[in-house]
Amino acid sequence: MRITYKGDYALKTILALALHYGNGPFTIHDIAKNADMPIKFLEQILLDLKRGNFVESKRGKVGGYLLAKPPSQINLGEVIRFIDGPLEPVACVSSDYKGCKDINKCVFRSIWRKVADLTSGLLDNITFEDLVKKNKNFNSSFVYHI
């Protein structure tokens, strides 16, 4: 797994919306200001996140974006997988992989499986509610850059 800028922006976007949760729509412009993201790039990412059912949008004046579900129902792992792809470090770890002569004899595969499991175990168990709480300890609504 590698976190790209797109993935990073997506996470920060959802965190921004989570911090704003319950207070109506938040515009692309405001989200972009929050973490210094290029607005036209962010537009695309928000459309992706909408297709992934992470966010909803409202058009027109007084429009903007909202989380499609409470922050407690969104975890880091699912967002990263949706935006940046599988958490596994290699393709052969996925259950439906067919590129190998005899996959069960490979001494590396079980290791990549273990790496993937450790990563998933961590990221799938951190919700944006957890991050909101953590962020409030920093006494700031500001989301920072990688």
Place this chain on the structure above:
Amino acid sequence: MRITYKGDYALKTILALALHYGNGPFTIHDIAKNADMPIKFLEQILLDLKRGNFVESKRGKVGGYLLAKPPSQINLGEVIRFIDGPLEPVACVSSDYKGCKDINKCVFRSIWRKVADLTSGLLDNITFEDLVKKNKNFNSSFVYHI
């Protein structure tokens, strides 16, 4: 972290040399056959591994490659880092990173740090001696593909 073909080939190359350890040089041609790697690509990888002091070479007839140290002295993490770069999923996790306004306020950074620590903890503690033993249980000297 993402394992590229180059990284995968490098690991399989070192495993092939580890399985052959103590029996003199092993040619590029034989290494390539072992895991079905493109020979000209492998040449480059071997030169990299030589610069990284993982392998040594002997030129001319009866030449070939050998491990520069015993399999027990080479671990997976150091090879992957050398060939494919840092195990960290994002750049901001490295200790000398300066791209952030206030890195300590970022709720994500500590999470990426934890991902990196879990991965390192696993890969830095598996040596090629471990893999040789494991491979022998498969009753085969063949190294498979990702």
Place this chain on the structure above:
DNA sequence: GTATACTTTACTAATATGATAGAGATTATA
């Protein structure tokens, strides 16, 4: 009806990835 805000599609520059090509240097041995 107009300003505000999301939507869609197309395009682009830079870099990484996974190779391939070919000429050159070294060495054992016949």
Place this chain on the structure above:
DNA sequence: TATAATCTCTATCATATTAGTAAAGTATAC
């Protein structure tokens, strides 16, 4: 000493990914 086997070095290339930019369109509150 000729030569075959082997490593060494540099260049090139096709494709995909990444990180954007641009421009025209649609919906809605007021």
